[in-house]
Amino acid sequence: MRGRPEILFPLFAQLEGLAGVGPKSAQHFAQMGVEKPRDLIFTLPHSGISRTPHDSVQGASPGEVVTVEVEITAHHPPRSRGRPYRVQAQDALTSFQIVFFHGKSDYLQRILPVGSRRVLSGKVEMFDGIVQMPHPDHIVAPDESETIPPYEPVYPLTAGITQKLIARATQSALDRLPDLPEWIDPALKARENWPDWAAALRAAHSPADSHDLAATAPGRQRLAYDEFFAHQLTLALARARQRKSAAHPTTGDGHLRDRVLAALPYRPTGAQSRAMTEITQDMARPQRMNRLLQGDVGAGKTLVAFMALLVAAEAGGQGVMMAPTEILARQHLQALRPLAESAGVVLELLTGRDKGREREAKLAALARGDIQILVGTHAVFQKDVHFHDLRLAIIDEQHRFGVAQRMELSAKGQGAHVLVMTATPIPRSLSLAQYGDMDISVLDEKPPGRQPVKTALVSEGRMDEVIDHLRRAIAEGRQAYWVCPLVEESEKLDLTAAEERFKRLRAALGEGRVGLVHGQMPPAEKDAAMARFNAGETSVLVATTVIEVGVDVPNATIMVIERAEYFGLAQLHQLRGRVGRGAGASTCLLMYQPPLSETARRRLEILRATEDGFRIAEEDLAMRGAGDVIGTAQSGLPRFRIADLERQAALMAVAQSDARKLLHDDPALESDRGKAARVLLWLQEQDKAFSYITVG
Known part of the structure; x- marks a missing residue:
């Protein structure tokens, strides 16, 4: 199918052909994101008035x-x-x-x-x-x-658009609805008792009472499912195409992995073993792996990732692990070094700070294959970085890398496998929406020896008590993080807040005992401050949220978060995860400024009640909505007009398995239902899906 099918032309025409819509009101409609009849019919009433x-x-x-x-x-x-x-x-x-x-x-x-x-x-x-x-x-x-009307629908409006105008224009658009073939699986449609597409739209625009406006009304459910299905079909097509891209079947004999397992003081959890098996099986296939490794704070992703890198090394190839920031890359290096020593493999770091001869030497060793495992920042993307035989690329903190960068990295190795990791527990519905093109391994158990973290709420008026508590802990040889709030997005103010706190704590606890890191520091200073804290030379590290992910100092057992009510749930959970990594009992103090709003109180109470990142993520989703949980700007989350990711999560899961099954049975979408699905993809403006459809 070359372009949009003719049957859809009436829905993609100009708005001005609709009753009551002239050039001026068409401009007003555009402010609402309504530019053609299709957009109008998918703008459903949000409430109604009984008349x-x-x-x-x-x-x-x-x-x-x-x-x-x-x-x-x-x-x-x-x-x-x-x-x-x-x-x-x-x-x-x-x-x-x-x-x-x-x-x-x-x-x-x-x-x-x-x-x-x-x-x-x-x-x-x-x-x-x-x-x-x-x-x-x-x-x-x-x-x-x-x-x-006995029950009049109420639509969202913008300046220059009245209820009468939108109702009249919508009716005029509904009069143009074409008779489209059915793309939903007949058994599913019958089981859910869903109406046909046109009937569902007409019902959604002429509710008889408030029940017809609910997301659970059959017509609305069907329309939401259409959106999810088109989205999942696009992801499934991308996945099928990705799977067609050849990769080196990579298998190892296990000798390096056995050394590491023998040197570990504990046995991997069931979840870790399961993930390792899934990854090893993927790497052995001749198609490229496209897997997401999702784990809660401290669930042991590093070990799973390293075992995958060792499979590449056992096969005589190379592996690379990429982190979004220099601090994180260095953290990975520190975490992997003891494992690499027990396995006897060559591990190196490459960041933007490598210059001149040192960099040239590293690049030469990499190209010869002398470096088996490389840890780096996106400096690894640079043109002059060549591998001898790259078999596996691991990307950490996926949400900071787009799909395009995923593709670019795997192109570095002719057919390198790709494993993506995230420490942000994502509710299932969101991970399906965001990573539906990938297979997902979840680490949902804590390794033995991880201590629970005691969480307490403390009002800001008790600052002196908190400082006394720190003084005693330091005397016992323990270490603490003190996180300062990000004030109103202004870096100048953040800096002042962090510097003020640093001065006050230094005065209270002693000159050399307190370190400071913040986003404005030159990288070398940041690293030096982290290194001093790591080595135990400083006891308290005052920081803005640069320590949110991946920082690992086992002796640090206290986390103070100032103005905790400013932070999101997921962020607080990540910060808390920086303690409880060693043998000592750990505490997290959430300092807040009273009075707390209802939402802020609920956030802090949830955090006090549970350490389960997945439960926290579900609560976060219920409280804030999908876009905010992942941060809409770089979320890669689709924007749905009708479907509601929070409340219709179960539909998304059905849509994913349905889309994958349809493509399995009909990869080129040539059957009657496949052709109907093509019409749906055009209707839902998933035009990019057509570039993924491969013939034969």
């Missing part, structure tokens, strides 16, 4: 919408400028006023002549003990009363 007829306004609560038949008894034009125009009306039981601000006398005399009968529908208010209906939404003659 069932009443006998009288008597007994109505202020603000209630009443539809009532009246006789017009008198007009009271304003006596002075700026006063409202009042019209007296009599219903079956009582008399009340219809009020118009800036009312034009001749116009009102014409539509509400004295002695005529009219049906009015609008909000009832009380003013000085008198019942009023200001600016009714509907004024019609009794014989036209059926033009007032």
Whole structure:
């Protein structure tokens, strides 16, 4: 199929052909992201107003919408400028006023002549003990009363667009709905009792009551499923294409891995062993691995990743592990060094700071194959970096790398396998939306010996007590992090906050005992401060959130987070994960400034109640919504018009398995259902899917 099918043309035409839409209102619609009839039919009403007829306004609560038949008894034009125009009306039981601000006398005399009968529908208010209906939404003659819908849908609006206009334009767009072939699996459609596509849209735009507006209404569910299905079909096509890309089948004899396992003081958890098996099996295939390794704070991703790198080394090839920042790359190097020593493999670091001869020597060793495992930042992407035989690329903290960079990195090795890692537990619905093109391994157990972290809430007024607590801990040889808040996105203020705290703690605890790291420091200074803390030369590290991910100092057992109410749940959970890594009992103190808002209190209480990152992530999703949890800017999350990722997570899972099954049975989408699915992809503007469809 070359371009958009003709059957969809009416939905992709100009808005201006619709009833009531001229050039000006088309511009206003564009402000809402509505540029063609297709966008309009997918803009569903968010609420509704009941307009069932009443006998009288008597007994109505202020603000209630009443539809009532009246006789017009008198007009009271304003006596002075700026006063409202009042019209007296009599219903079956009582008399009340219809009020118009800036009312034009001749116009009102014409539509509400004295002695005529009219049906009015609008909000009832009380003013000085008198019942009023200001600016009714509907004024019609009794014989036209059926033009007032018994339940009127309410649409989202923008400046220049009224409810009447959007309702009229939408009706006009619905009149153009083409008769589309069915793309949903017939068994699923029957089981869920979903209507056909056009019937679902008509039902969604003409609700009979509030139940029809709920996400659970069959028509709305079906339309949400269509969005999820088109999205998952696109991801499944990308995955199928990725799987067609050849890779070196990479298998090792296990001799290096056995050395590491023998040297470990504990046995891997069940989740770690399962993930290692999944990765090893993927690497043995002739198609490129595309797997996400998702683990909670401290679930032991590093070991799993290193075992995968060793498979590459056992096979005579090379592996690379990439981190988004220099600090993280150095942390990985430190964590992997003892493992590399026990295995007897050559491990090196490459960052943007390597210059001149030293860099040339590293690059030469890499190209010869002398370096078996490389750890680096995105400096690894540079043109002059060549591997002898790259078999595996591991990308840490995936959400900071886009899909394009994933592809670019795996292109470095002719067919290197790709493993992506994230320490951010992501609720299942979001991981399906974001990583639906990948296979997922989840580490959901803590390795033995990880201590639980005791979490307490402390108000800012008790700062001196907290400093005393630190003084005692330091005397016992323990170490602490003190995280300063990011104030209102202003780096200058952040800096001042961190520097002030640094000065105060240094004065209280002693000159050489306190270190400082923040985002504005030159990299070398940052590393030096981290190294001093690592070596135990400083006891307290004052930091902005640069230590959020991957920092590992086992002797650090106290985490103080100042103004904790400013941070998101996931971020607090990551920060807390920096302690509890050694044998000592650890504490996390969440300092807040009272009074706390309801949401902030709930966030901090959830954190105090559980250390389960997946449960925290689900709560975070329920509280903040999908875009915020991952940070919409770099989330790669699709924007759905109808579907709701938080509340319809189960549908997303069905859509994924359905999409994968359809492609398995019909890879080129040539069957009747496959062709219908192509129409859906065009309808949902998933045009990029067509570049993934491979023939044969």
